[in-house]
Amino acid sequence: MIEPAHLGHTRDGYDAIARSYAxxxxxxxxxxxxDRAVLAGFAEIVADRHPDGRLLEVGxxxxxxxxxxxxxxxxxxGIDLSAAMVDLARREHPDVAFDVGDMGALDAPGGSLAGLVAWYSIIHVPPAHLPAVFAEFHRVLDEGGHLLVAFQVGDDVLHFDEAFGHRVSLDFRRLRPDAVAALLDExxxxxxxxxxxxxxxxxxxxxxxxxxxxxxxxxxAAG
Known part of the structure; x- marks a missing residue:
């Protein structure tokens, strides 16, 4: 299967800038x-519904x-497309497991997660691919599992050919909360x-x- 171009661009870009970005x-x-309040509220909601549940951060x-x-x-x-980012995360936070992975094809059984976090990571997903990504999030979450997504608000795409002194091809997509909510509903x-x-x-x-x-x-419906 041919890998979508945005995955390669995102992986290569963050491999190049990982240290400076961090x-x-x-x-x-x-x-x-x-932001800390949102994360704390999310953590409390998840822990209340699934006290012993496991979570995943994508990107x-x-x-x-x-x-x-x-x-x-x-x-x-946590998982990330960029092996360089994963290496950094493992060194800085040895008490958390990090692996290379793609949010659109998660290595997790259906219904196995209590929560999933996409903190400023769906901004690199082209609009045509977002429904499939959200469907994958839905697949791996247990019934009643919670999802947290964060992103910049807007309608434009910010493209970088250079970042932190490195040649890259990175797109940062702004999104509208109502549009994201509609996709999540679907x-x-x-x-x-x-x-x-x-x-x-x-x-x-x-x-x-x-x-x-x-x-x-x-x-x-059965539930």
Missing amino acids: ETFRSELDDSPL SGPGHVAAHLRELGLAIR AGFDLVATLVRAPAPASAATKIPQASLIACKRPT
Whole structure:
């Protein structure tokens, strides 16, 4: 099977910039109390429904979000397309398991996860591929399992041919919360919460609004 072009571009880009990216965004959670509040709320919701459940972060990058959720008491592991990012995450957060993986083809049995986190990772997925990705999230979550997605708000695509002094081909897609919520509904999720916040003043990210959505896998008719 031929790999979609966006996967290769994303993998190669983050392999090239992994170390610089990790250093630049190391303190993102420290500088954003609202992001920490969203993650804490998500952790409490998941733990309440599945006290011993396992979680997965897709597109885990240098691992700081998975490590934060681990500190909140969740049994979480991370996957990322970039082997360089996985290596960094393993060195920096040895108490969390990280592996190379693709969010569109997860190495997890159906219904095996209590929660799934896509923290600024669906921004690299072309719109035509998002329904299949959300269907895959739905497949691996247990009934009543929860999903957290975060992304930049907008309609445009920010393309980089160069980042941190390296040649790359990376697309950062802005998304509308209502459009993402509609796709999640079609995939079988019920929306639990939406937060749209202003950009954090100290963040190194582009100064545009940021969104976080929490959704729950909808019970089956039999359930």
